[in-house]
Amino acid sequence: MEPETPQPPPVALGTGAVARRLGVSPTTLRSWERRYAIGPARRDEGRHRRWTPGDIARLELMCRLTAQGAPPSEAARVARDAAPDTPSAAPPAAAHPGGPRALPLGDVRPECRGLARAAVRLDAPAVEDQLAAALAELGAVTAWEEVIAPTLHAVGRKWASAGERYVEVEHLLSWYVSAALHRIRPAPEPRTAPPVLLACAPGEQHSLPMEALAAALGERALPVRMFGAALPAEALSEAVRRTGPRAVVLWAQSRTTADTSLARAVAGIEWGPRGARGHSALLLAGPGWGGAATAPPARAERLFGLRSGLAVIESVVAPRAPGTVAGRAEPAAYGS
Structure with missing residues (x-):
C-alpha cells in the first residue's frame, strides 16, 4: 500500500491581498481585528499578518452580514462562532450572491467585485484603495472597461430596479472614481502639439x-x-x-x-x-x-x-x- 502523499499547507495571504479580494481597506481589516477580535490565526516573523483560508472565510461571512445591514459587532460574533473551515457554517445563500444588497455583476474580474462590495457598504477608504490599486496595476483603459464601468453600470441597474434606493451608492462611487481619475499624473506632453x-x-x-x-x-x-x-x-x-x-x-x-x-x-x-x-x-x-x-x-x-x-x-x-x-x-x- 502506497503511503499517502502529504498535502501542502494551505496558502496564507497578506493583508493587502485579502483586502483587495474582499473589497475592504487594509485599515478596515486591522480595525476589525482590534475591535472585534476577528484576526488572522498566524503571523510571520516581523508580526506580518498571514490570513489562512479559514480566516478569509470568516471575513467573507462578516462582509456578507454587514452588507445585509447587520451591525459589525454582531456580524463579527457570528463569523467568530462559525466553524473556521466549513463553508456550511455560513447562512444559506441568498438569491443574489452577497445578499439582497449585492450588485448584479455577472462574470467580472475579482477587482470589480471588491469595488462593488466596498461601494455598497459605503466604505469610502476601501473604495479609494480599490480604485487606486486598479488604476495603478491595470492602467486607465483596462481599469475603466473591466472594473469601474461594470460596477457603475451595476449600480445603475440596481437603482433602476429598487426605486430611489442605492442613489447614495452611485453618488459615493462616482465621486471617488472622479477623484481617482484626477489623481493620475499625465506624462509630459509635447509643448507644440495641438491638443x-x-x-x-x-x-x-x-x-x-x-x-x-x-x-x-x-x-x-x-x-x-x-x-x-x-x-x-x-x-x-x-x-x-x-x-x-x-x-x-x-x-x-x-x-x-x-x-x-x-x-x-x-x-x-x-x-x-x-x-x-x-x-x-x-x-x-x-x-x-x-x-x-x-x-x-x-x-x-x-x-x-x-x-x-x-x-x-x-x-x-x-x-x-x-x-x-x-x-x-x-x-x-x-x-x-
Missing part, C-alpha cells in the same frame, strides 16, 4: 466617461484640454478657436443633450491666421448620439468605447505626412 479638446454637450452633467478619456490620453502623453460637464455652446466654440485642437470630442449621455445643430456648428469652425486656416476633427461620444434623429454631420465620426475611441483619436492626432494641409484632421475610419 485634443474634451467637453460635454450643454446641459450634460455626466462627465465620468470623459474624465476617463482625459486620464487615458494623459497616460499616452497626448495633449488634452478637459472642459467637463455642460459647457455652453458659445464657450465651446470660443475654446475651439482659441486652442486650435486637432480633435474635439463632444459627449452626450442622452438624446436630449445630443444637439446636432451644435455638432454641425463645431465641425464648421475654422481657426488660425488667414491663409493658413484649419479645422478640427469632430468626434461624437456617448449613447445620446445614437439613432437617425441624432445622425452625425458629414464631417464628424462616432466613438464607441474607451479603447476603440483612443485608437481613433491617436490616428487623428498622429503626425501627418509631408504635403498635407497643416491643422486639418480628417476623421479616421474605424470598425468598432
Whole structure:
C-alpha cells in the first residue's frame, strides 16, 4: 500500500491581498481585528499578518452580514462562532450572491467585485484603495472597461430596479472614481502639439466617461484640454478657436443633450491666421448620439468605447505626412 502523499499547507495571504479580494481597506481589516477580535490565526516573523483560508472565510461571512445591514459587532460574533473551515457554517445563500444588497455583476474580474462590495457598504477608504490599486496595476483603459464601468453600470441597474434606493451608492462611487481619475499624473506632453479638446454637450452633467478619456490620453502623453460637464455652446466654440485642437470630442449621455445643430456648428469652425486656416476633427461620444434623429454631420465620426475611441483619436492626432494641409484632421475610419 502506497503511503499517502502529504498535502501542502494551505496558502496564507497578506493583508493587502485579502483586502483587495474582499473589497475592504487594509485599515478596515486591522480595525476589525482590534475591535472585534476577528484576526488572522498566524503571523510571520516581523508580526506580518498571514490570513489562512479559514480566516478569509470568516471575513467573507462578516462582509456578507454587514452588507445585509447587520451591525459589525454582531456580524463579527457570528463569523467568530462559525466553524473556521466549513463553508456550511455560513447562512444559506441568498438569491443574489452577497445578499439582497449585492450588485448584479455577472462574470467580472475579482477587482470589480471588491469595488462593488466596498461601494455598497459605503466604505469610502476601501473604495479609494480599490480604485487606486486598479488604476495603478491595470492602467486607465483596462481599469475603466473591466472594473469601474461594470460596477457603475451595476449600480445603475440596481437603482433602476429598487426605486430611489442605492442613489447614495452611485453618488459615493462616482465621486471617488472622479477623484481617482484626477489623481493620475499625465506624462509630459509635447509643448507644440495641438491638443485634443474634451467637453460635454450643454446641459450634460455626466462627465465620468470623459474624465476617463482625459486620464487615458494623459497616460499616452497626448495633449488634452478637459472642459467637463455642460459647457455652453458659445464657450465651446470660443475654446475651439482659441486652442486650435486637432480633435474635439463632444459627449452626450442622452438624446436630449445630443444637439446636432451644435455638432454641425463645431465641425464648421475654422481657426488660425488667414491663409493658413484649419479645422478640427469632430468626434461624437456617448449613447445620446445614437439613432437617425441624432445622425452625425458629414464631417464628424462616432466613438464607441474607451479603447476603440483612443485608437481613433491617436490616428487623428498622429503626425501627418509631408504635403498635407497643416491643422486639418480628417476623421479616421474605424470598425468598432
